[in-house]
Amino acid sequence: MTAGEETVGEEISGRDPDAGDRLSQEQRSLEQRRLARETKDERHMWVFLAYFLFGIHIVAFVMIYAVRHAK
Secondary structure (H helix, E strand, C coil): CCHHHHHHHHHHHCCCHHHHHHHHHHHHHHHHHHHHHHHHHHHHHHHHHHHHHHHHHHHHHHHHHHHHCCC
16 A cells, blocks of 8 residues: 555544544543443343243242142
């Protein structure tokens, strides 16, 4: 790639070549926050799934007890 092609690419992207470090730092910060939020959301999903499965088992045991002790 020649120097002229690099200049054209920077003009097309609409970014100031000196602002690259600042944008990458902002993007890194946003990416870290997004990953932290995603990890938290995934942890919550597993907790909700555990409660749901636990509840299903309780209901199943109560139904089995009811059927076995019906007169």
